[in-house]
Amino acid sequence: MxxxxxAASIAIHDYLTRYMPTNRIRDRVYTRDGLKWGIPAMLLAIPYFGIALWLARIVETGAPGWLNVAVLICLWSGFKMLWLGPISLIKLVRVRAQEFAALHRNRKNTNQVESHDASEAALAGVRA
Structure with missing residues (x-):
């Protein structure tokens, strides 16, 4: 059981990850090139919350109760888009710090190799 x-949970997760628009946007934003688009993607929360409010009002006026599922989906997607901005900013800061550290390490290693080569050349000149 x-x-x-x-198995059902994995199948639903795979389907939602592949075909739901908010999941596709989230996956694109979480790439290195897409991290800068996290804040503009937050603006997509506004239409989702608006649609959820509109559907809730329709249900209140006598529409079928199954529309509450659509309200929940819109609320979930809206909160997902709302959190996308801060999370992408945190990830962007972390990635930039890692890139800066790697660049600093490369420059330091390059300077050490150059100074080592210069000292070897000076020793070779003294020996000759």
Missing amino acids: IRLLM
């Missing part, structure tokens, strides 16, 4: 539930 647990194996069946896990």
